[in-house]
Amino acid sequence: MSAIKLRNVALSHFARYGYEGASLSKIAEEVGIKKPTIYSHYKSKEDLFLSVVKYVFHLEKRQIFLYFQKEDKSDLKSKLEGFFDWFEAEFNLSDTTKFLLRMSYFPPPALRNEMFQLSTAFIDGMERLLYKMMKQHQIQGELNGINMKDAALAYLTLVDGVIVELLFAGTNRYKKRADVAFPIYWRGIHSINKEYLL
Amino acid sequence: MSAIKLRNVALSHFARYGYEGASLSKIAEEVGIKKPTIYSHYKSKEDLFLSVVKYVFHLEKRQIFLYFQKEDKSDLKSKLEGFFDWFEAEFNLSDTTKFLLRMSYFPPPALRNEMFQLSTAFIDGMERLLYKMMKQHQIQGELNGINMKDAALAYLTLVDGVIVELLFAGTNRYKKRADVAFPIYWRGIHSINKEYLL
DNA sequence: GTCTATAGTTGGATAGAC
DNA sequence: GTCTATCCAACTATAGAC
Numbered sequence: 001m002s003a004i005k006l007r008n009v010a011l012s013h014f015a016r017y018g019y020e021g022a023s024l025s026k027i028a029e030e031v032g033i034k035k036p037t038i039y040s041h042y043k044s045k046e047d048l049f050l051s052v053v054k055y056v057f058h059l060e061k062r063q064i065f066l067y068f069q070k071e072d073k074s075d076l077k078s079k080l081e082g083f084f085d086w087f088e089a090e091f092n093l094s095d096t097t098k099f100l101l102r103m104s105y106f107p108p109p110a111l112r113n114e115m116f117q118l119s120t121a122f123i124d125g126m127e128r129l130l131y132k133m134m135k136q137h138q139i140q141g142e143l144n145g146i147n148m149k150d151a152a153l154a155y156l157t158l159v160d161g162v163i164v165e166l167l168f169a170g171t172n173r174y175k176k177r178a179d180v181a182f183p184i185y186w187r188g189i190h191s192i193n194k195e196y197l198l
Numbered sequence: 199m200s201a202i203k204l205r206n207v208a209l210s211h212f213a214r215y216g217y218e219g220a221s222l223s224k225i226a227e228e229v230g231i232k233k234p235t236i237y238s239h240y241k242s243k244e245d246l247f248l249s250v251v252k253y254v255f256h257l258e259k260r261q262i263f264l265y266f267q268k269e270d271k272s273d274l275k276s277k278l279e280g281f282f283d284w285f286e287a288e289f290n291l292s293d294t295t296k297f298l299l300r301m302s303y304f305p306p307p308a309l310r311n312e313m314f315q316l317s318t319a320f321i322d323g324m325e326r327l328l329y330k331m332m333k334q335h336q337i338q339g340e341l342n343g344i345n346m347k348d349a350a351l352a353y354l355t356l357v358d359g360v361i362v363e364l365l366f367a368g369t370n371r372y373k374k375r376a377d378v379a380f381p382i383y384w385r386g387i388h389s390i391n392k393e394y395l396l
Numbered sequence: 397g398t399c400t401a402t403a404g405t406t407g408g409a410t411a412g413a414c
Numbered sequence: 415g416t417c418t419a420t421c422c423a424a425c426t427a428t429a430g431a432c
Contacts, residue, residue, distance in 0.1 A: 016307070017218070020216060020219035021216070021218035104366050105300070105303065115366075116366065123367070151382070154382045156375075157363070157379040160363070161355035161357070162355055162359075167303045168314065169314075176351070177351060180348045180352055183386075184387055186386070188383055188384070188385045188386030191385045
């Protein structure tokens, strides 16, 4: 009954080597079973992959939701700013995020449509979550006169821009980007001075 | 003498299917030659790949340099803002950018170090190019009191955040991100009002 | 559920004729 | 430079014993 371990090892291999680059032999080897045993759990490589995909999307959504729900940093700025540190820790802890990013950006061609729908739904969910949260802080007076939908979308853009640096340039450059770009974003959504609109 | 066509087809296949997913048989088929003929041009798949990599980095650097050098939009804001439209056109025209992004984010494991160095150098070059250009506009008085290195880095972060949306969500969402996030960035680097620093 | 054995295909790569 | 023919290793997947 190594179904869970199998899924976790598969996740890690897909994240590191891609769908085509991942080998069922090597996955089985790391799990400690023989290759044909995989087929008693999943009927094909695609089946295994899709199982991992669904698991990862569910997990990631939940994790991010929990982060923003936490009460220890109750003001919005701390939450948005602190997200980068939290994310880096998550990223280094497991391969789920790397898997999610890789398979969203470059899905196996045969599963392109399914992946597109899943990742679009995921991003939409993030946008709604952020929007809802920012709206609450607007009522509390922290974000007067700001277009919340734009602010949420721009924040997601910022997050993506910082994260891709983590993918291939490592922790140091990631942190630098976050430290530099977030304050500019934060000032950008607050400066409603018309002088700067053109 | 189909060396150039071979390189272009290989580029397109690596971009769409990844290093492992690309097949020399299929590449040869699309070129209109037989598979062993590839080996009269390149001594291995890795060799073909690295040849494409160097070509693409050279090309991309040159393209971006030329865009920012152009004189038709001489003010900085137009250039930074117009980059997104220009980039989208480039992206849809060929697979070079997709190749570059894919192989920078998720290089073939055996070539991880080489790719890391190449993409780091590329990004550094972009940062210097932007910094230099912004510095000129600062002298002209367009960007008073702004930390140029930070502004350049934040702009690259913005660009990356917008581009990744193009990778998997398509043109519409890409444009939306650019339209929403750029003005916030632009205001962010201009609002030196200390009220918004904390 | 897990194994051994193996089918069937495709992968990258080479030898040698033209 | 391009081909045919071929090699060998690796892949996904299946059959059938335990």
